[in-house]
Amino acid sequence: MLPARNGGRYTEDFLLEVFNILFGYIQKTFTGKSKVLDFHHPHQLLEGLEGFNLDLSDQPEPLEQILVDCRDALKYGVKTGHPRYFNQLSSGLDMIGLAGEWLTATANTNMFTFEIAPVFIIMEELIIKKMHELIGWREGQADGIFSPGGTISNLYSVLVARYKFFPTVKTKGMAALPRIVLFTSENSHYSFEKASAVLGIGIENVVPVACDDRGKMIVSDLEEKILKEKEQGHVPFYVSATAGTTVYGAFDPFSEIADICEKYGLWLHVDAAWGGGLLLSKKHRFKLNGIERANSVTWNPHKMMGVPLQCSAILIREKGLLQACNQLCAKYLFQPDKQYDVTYDTGDKTIQCGRHVDIFKLWLMWKAKGTSGFELQVNKCLENAEYLYKKLKTRDNFELVFPDEPEHTNVCFWYIPPCLQGMPKDREWNVKLHKVTAKIKARMMEEGTVMVSYLPLKEKPNFFRMVISNPAANKTDIDFVLEEIERLGHDLKL
Amino acid sequence: MLPARNGGRYTEDFLLEVFNILFGYIQKTFTGKSKVLDFHHPHQLLEGLEGFNLDLSDQPEPLEQILVDCRDALKYGVKTGHPRYFNQLSSGLDMIGLAGEWLTATANTNMFTFEIAPVFIIMEELIIKKMHELIGWREGQADGIFSPGGTISNLYSVLVARYKFFPTVKTKGMAALPRIVLFTSENSHYSFEKASAVLGIGIENVVPVACDDRGKMIVSDLEEKILKEKEQGHVPFYVSATAGTTVYGAFDPFSEIADICEKYGLWLHVDAAWGGGLLLSKKHRFKLNGIERANSVTWNPHKMMGVPLQCSAILIREKGLLQACNQLCAKYLFQPDKQYDVTYDTGDKTIQCGRHVDIFKLWLMWKAKGTSGFELQVNKCLENAEYLYKKLKTRDNFELVFPDEPEHTNVCFWYIPPCLQGMPKDREWNVKLHKVTAKIKARMMEEGTVMVSYLPLKEKPNFFRMVISNPAANKTDIDFVLEEIERLGHDLKL
Structure with a gap:
């Protein structure tokens, strides 16, 4: 491989293989059918999964294994660009930004x-x-x-x-x-x-x-x-x-x-x-x-x-x-x-x-979208949040943490499973609701179909905090989140 | 482009174009004939160079322009992986590490x-x-x-x-x-x-x-x-x-x-x-x-x-x-x-x-090289430093800043142009030598053939500090540095 003399061809083949792995991952990220993640516990990753051994050794591994490792590192990771990943304030995978980051890595300064x-x-x-x-x-x-x-x-x-x-x-x-x-x-x-x-x-x-x-x-x-x-x-x-x-x-x-x-x-x-x-x-x-x-x-x-x-x-x-x-x-x-x-x-x-160098990807995106392109993106995410908010208001089994319209894309809510509906909202009810949210999140991680964050705040029991910053997310993805939370939580007995 | 529906093909074409630009740059970096940099002053970049305008606008630029911008961003940058770039403690461009960084960017977590x-x-x-x-x-x-x-x-x-x-x-x-x-x-x-x-x-x-x-x-x-x-x-x-x-x-x-x-x-x-x-x-x-x-x-x-x-x-x-x-x-x-x-x-x-995520590229390199591969790399750089040190000792027009063998790859030296040779090493001589080093570096930047850092230290006038951390650098590159410094500095009159 480069810098070895005559390593050009060999390097190109290797990097093209990597490119294909990355592009395959990108396609999977955006073609709705894939999971957001394929969850494994820390001890499972430490023990090693089929063909994916994280231990380091004194001797080099063959290049074929390196390519397998690249594929596996993505396979067992989380698709943060997936339209159903709503877990963090940063999400999405912008193609121009990605190209910018690849170039930054290549410039390596x-x-x-x-x-x-x-x-x-x-x-x-x-x-x-x-x-x-x-x-x-x-x-x-x-x-x-x-x-x-x-x-x-x-x-x-x-x-x-x-x-x-x-x-x-x-x-x-x-x-x-x-x-x-x-x-x-x-x-x-x-x-x-x-x-x-x-x-x-x-x-x-x-x-x-x-x-x-x-x-x-x-x-x-x-x-x-x-x-x-x-x-x-x-x-x-x-x-x-x-x-x-x-x-x-x-x-x-x-x-x-x-x-x-x-x-x-x-x-x-x-x-x-x-x-x-x-x-x-x-x-x-x-x-x-x-x-x-x-x-x-x-x-x-x-x-x-x-x-x-x-x-x-x-x-x-x-x-x-x-x-x-x-x-x-x-x-x-x-x-x-x-x-x-x-x-x-x-x-x-x-x-x-x-x-x-964190600037180039931003500069390149600004060139490619213009200020107006960023505006469209931001507006779309805020529209989706409004859509989610309005939808939640019509659903009896969901409850908003605060009643006002969202100013940003954060929408905070509880899912109230059948076993808690119509019960007095006392201390015990809160304790159960606290557990319900964490339990649904645990199931969500195991199933890997969607990711939404949760947390308690002051005296409020665990609730879901949904945020939308991925322009790839559409209304159907938002519909899906609510259906999925209901599916994962409706049978919970506490 | 993705995430747009049916954007897969279009995205792949775009990213492949980017890949080709990056790979072209990589090849240029390692095929000795290219320059390390093509220097332009800040005001020149601000004013814009032919086809390369850094200003941002409200409206998007066409994708063809984005590709041109990528090419130009690399063209007017510095090839830190070039075997004749000895300017900083970080240098080189490792192909496995690069693949790792591309993957990290794609995983975007x-x-x-x-x-x-x-x-x-x-x-x-x-x-x-x-x-x-x-x-x-x-x-x-x-x-x-x-x-x-x-x-x-x-x-x-x-x-x-x-x-x-x-x-x-x-x-x-x-x-x-x-x-x-x-x-x-x-x-x-x-x-x-x-x-x-x-x-x-x-x-x-x-x-x-x-x-x-x-x-x-x-x-x-x-x-x-x-x-x-x-x-x-x-x-x-x-x-x-x-x-x-x-x-x-x-x-x-x-x-x-x-x-x-x-x-x-x-x-x-x-x-x-x-x-x-x-x-x-x-x-x-x-x-x-x-x-x-x-x-x-x-x-x-x-x-x-x-x-x-x-x-x-x-x-x-x-x-x-x-x-x-x-x-x-x-x-x-x-x-x-x-x-x-x-x-x-x-x-x-x-x-x-x-x-x-700074860990993946290191992990991948460790897999690909093993501890033993890193050892070879380190040893090679230190051998090259020793070679440089020994070579400098034999050259009358170069002087070491301290006489001992290098412990790491840092080698510090002055080039003494003919006009300063054989003169008393008094205050005035030091002032001139101080300027000589800076002047050679200025010419080096303009010519773009090699990059070595310089600095003064306490009472010592500006000297060159060469460091070798790029395993792509060979003895011929080190020979070149000394020849080039001599070529750039021999006619200096102060």
């Missing part, structure tokens, strides 16, 4: 300098500019970076905000700071707690703000909490509002939160990891009104825009902060005496050194 | 739970176990995780060490801690400063330990610095030793450092991001003797093992620490009442939420 990633660095600049425009930031001073996922993007926002108010933290650490606190709604993503643990702020300095029944931050509670912290001598510095919460898909009231942040001089971050995609839709972008007043925004194109994993942006309104916060000017990488404009060596903005 | 990445989660466990064995940890309690690059892996080590000694930091933050300090050699990677800035420890609490001329940590200086910090009332907690420094490729004396760490009760981390690959070689692994006494190790298979970017492991000797340090038990993801053994839902060990 690193984002630290223009020197070794010239095209990708420029693409990142252009896309970040575009995202700024869509947010509505007028300064024209695009800044931001693609990071390894929304949690790291959110971490960046806390890091940069802390640096903005307390630049000495970079050299002296948290010891030089008063007790700083940040605010985020009780329904926000757990990444703010992760960030606070990592950054040395401490989880107890993340103040949870109450939400209404719909999952939106209650702004009066935010203000009360800010005042309470100040009274105790703590220093509020940062608020994160969410555009599309993980479970309910709720959008916080950004303008009112921005007013509070202005009043108290706090950094406003909007975690639009999930909801950012709606900025592309003329019909739905009003839900993010006020986002243009944020100081930073997290936006994951790998969620609602259907870009292959991973692709997450942290966007910062004030140019230069990211660089000032993170740069260390390592001379072996960021030589100031290069022959080109070294402001394009953006790698020193990051908390990483090497950084994976 | 996320590492947070066994539920959606069953095969990959098991592969990660097996590989981490294998890496533990190679390090020489006998406990059989493999723990660790793949992270987005060496800098994040090193950050993990500081994070986990801090948690081990001061578990309250997770909830209370750095405010609850004394002034903690960590130690790493002045030649270590800048990631420890990045980590300290991020973690709220502060850069000034990273104490640089002096190195000898060869770039190895001076252990007596480490002990002195520890005592000095203690005298000042600071609390030493962590030492990072390096296996293969970034510039000199030096290996610190691990056993002696481990003695010091034991004596003072400090966490010992070994940053083997670059040098870890040598553990696979019976001939070279003695250079890492003592690594088995470390509490944590960073090891990047995307460097010396030639795995496509990115692939970096943080390995922790004490099982459970990583989980305790980072877990938040988000119920929407890590439901405790799933039908399978949920200890395989390893996603709560990380500081991320979503995590890219």
